[in-house]
Amino acid sequence: MSIYETLGRYYDALVRDDGASDRWVEWIESWNPGPEFLELACGSGEITKRLAKKHRITALDLSQTMVDEARSKAEAESDLLPFSFAQGDMRDLSAYGVYDAIGCFCDSFNYLEDEKEVQAFFDEVYAHLKDGGLFFFDSHSMDRLDEFAEDYEEAGEFEDGTQVQWIISAQDRQIYQDFAFYFDGRTVEEHHCQTVFAPEELKTMLEKNFEILSLCGDFDQDELEDVEKYFFVCRAKPHPAKPEA
Ligand SMILES: C[S@@+](CC[C@H](N)C(=O)[O-])C[C@H]1O[C@@H](n2cnc3c(N)ncnc32)[C@H](O)[C@@H]1O
Numbered sequence: 001m002s003i004y005e006t007l008g009r010y011y012d013a014l015v016r017d018d019g020a021s022d023r024w025v026e027w028i029e030s031w032n033p034g035p036e037f038l039e040l041a042c043g044s045g046e047i048t049k050r051l052a053k054k055h056r057i058t059a060l061d062l063s064q065t066m067v068d069e070a071r072s073k074a075e076a077e078s079d080l081l082p083f084s085f086a087q088g089d090m091r092d093l094s095a096y097g098v099y100d101a102i103g104c105f106c107d108s109f110n111y112l113e114d115e116k117e118v119q120a121f122f123d124e125v126y127a128h129l130k131d132g133g134l135f136f137f138d139s140h141s142m143d144r145l146d147e148f149a150e151d152y153e154e155a156g157e158f159e160d161g162t163q164v165q166w167i168i169s170a171q172d173r174q175i176y177q178d179f180a181f182y183f184d185g186r187t188v189e190e191h192h193c194q195t196v197f198a199p200e201e202l203k204t205m206l207e208k209n210f211e212i213l214s215l216c217g218d219f220d221q222d223e224l225e226d227v228e229k230y231f232f233v234c235r236a237k238p239h240p241a242k243p244e245a
């Protein structure tokens with residue numbers, strides 16, 4: 001079973017935070033991104049529906065459950081610009097056009113497995129940005145590996161009576177999130193693995209095609225110590241001219 005197939009149904013009940021979503025959008029809008037916006041790994045669409053008030057959003061996610069949830073939320077709003085949602089893998093954007101801005105939020109980036117995937121992802125994003133287009137993303141910080149060196153455990157019950165157990169642990173450069181959903185007489189498990197990269201390493205990879213406009217911790221901290229996430233804002237360098245046919 002793919003990740004977020006079951007978690008997607010309960011994602012908002014577990015982690016939805018309207019204040020945090022507002023803050024994400026405030027941070028993004030403070031950089032004045034242009035009208036055409038591609039959101040990768042849009043999840044349940046909380047940031048998407050806020051961005052769609054000012055931008056024509058194209059949003060994708062690997063999980064069909066998440067895409068369906070995000071689309072139905074956007075359809076329930078009355079003041080959004082035209083939007084489109086699709087199931088898709090952010091590592092392959094060949095079906096997509098060229099945008100003023102591309103974003104990948106809330107540690108979705110950390111589902112990329114290794115440096116090779118990260119560089120290919122950065123190259124793919126660059127290929128789908130206009131000259132000067134903005135690329136926003138965040139990543140778990142290295143501090144989180146220490147934080148979850150000791151298991152974090154949470155358990156609870158959803159409104160429909162389904163129970164959940166959620167364990168977060170870390171080893172080497174990986175953060176593991178293990179979910180168990182207990183339905184009436186049936187248990188469904190989801191095992192997530194995210195990789196954490198050093199900010200210097202990410203900077204080096206980004207600099208091939210981007211100018212890094214900002215790298216800070218948790219939205220606005222200059223220091224990258226004692227923070228949960230690194231926040232990157234990058235600007236696409238001019239694309240090389242295509243050779244004449
Ligand atoms: C932690 S959630 C964040 C969702 C959303 N960005 C938000 O702001 O809440 C991570 C999301 O990444 C998606 N995801 C993971 N790997 C992906 C991939 N290769 N391509 C597209 N989406 C992916 C998952 O399906 C999930 O919805």
